[in-house]
Amino acid sequence: MQLTAFTDYTLRTLIYLAIEEGRRATIAEIAEAYGIAENHLTKVVLLLGQAGDVETLRGRGGGLRLARPASEISIGTVVRRTEPGMALAPCLGTGDCVITPACGLRPVLAEALDAFLAVLDRYTLADLVGRSRGGLARLLGLPAPAA
């Protein structure tokens, strides 16, 4: 069971931008810090912009930054958005399993998925970086964040 790379990259981008909320970053800089191909991040940033989590400022001194406080960005909401359908098994997605109409597995998987997302709903982006902004900045080669 894996989250998609798209979800992984989305969460990493948000974490990067949350280390020092006012600071502006570029896609190239985030891609290089994580060792991810830049073109993978282009779509990530586009969808984060559409969702209102990230804003892109153009021109000199431009770049990306969080469009709202990290404490208002729910991890459950982000993951629901980047994992469309959350189709753990065919019966929760395209439905191409012959026993779906009578199968007792489907409601059990749905219940387990709800429990999974309920945990993510309890955390915001601020919780993910809160206690370790200095450590994260060091690992990513960023300047130490203001206190």
Place this chain on the structure above:
Amino acid sequence: MQLTAFTDYTLRTLIYLAIEEGRRATIAEIAEAYGIAENHLTKVVLLLGQAGDVETLRGRGGGLRLARPASEISIGTVVRRTEPGMALAPCLGTGDCVITPACGLRPVLAEALDAFLAVLDRYTLADLVGRSRGGLARLLGLPAPAA
């Protein structure tokens, strides 16, 4: 977020065998009923045998059957076995993310995964087929199970 096809096929095989516990089946029959390639099920059945959930009886009148009551086969245990590592993200698996040592996402994902598995631990194979053995048999082209 998806379970592997291997987990999907393992659960389907167990459900098939649990519809009427004494009845013997063949891999070919299960593969045909679900429209799955037979070679995908060979490894599934091998691992179910190694785990002690299924036994293979050789010779005339041979075939597969559950090696213990469906009520003793935990769905959480099956899924933990077929989803090795349950590495939702690189940080829970191979660890190839530069911020892993300081990242607050990792414990959150681990907590969400625990909640997911805790739900599966509350169900057994008997729960998945219990109330709909007749319906499942019909959908799979099996004889109606004994009451």
